[in-house]
Amino acid sequence: MSILKKPIVTEKVSALNEGGRYGFVVDKNANKVEIKKAVEKAYGVTVESVNTMVYAGKSKTKYTKSKVVTGRTSSFKKAIVKVAEGDIIDFYGGV
Structure with a gap:
């Protein structure tokens, strides 16, 4: 089980990157200590603080020609990590 699922690359989080803050989608069961250790191991940086938030899934409805399709998006946990x-952290190094 991987604690870090993927980095968040949006305009809002990219603006935070200049201040030393980076966003990740993380495992729902991971706590702040585990997230800190995973980021330090994966990227070789010193983490000062971790802020987490849990997003609930939303209901979505599509109206097609034959029927109405309803479903839910999955819920996820997001972590904002402040490095020393x-x-x-260079997300675009291999691109």
Whole structure:
């Protein structure tokens, strides 16, 4: 089981990157200590703080020609990680 699922690359989080804050989608059962250790191991940086938030899934409805299709998006947990001054995480290094 991987704690870090994927980095969040949106305009809002990219603006935070300049201040040393990075966003990740993480496992729902992971706590702040586990997230801190996973980021430090994966990217070789020093983590100062971790803020987490859990997003609930939303109901979605599609109206098609034959019927109405309803469903839910999955819920997820997001972590905003603040790294030490001078440390950076490069998501685009391999691109």
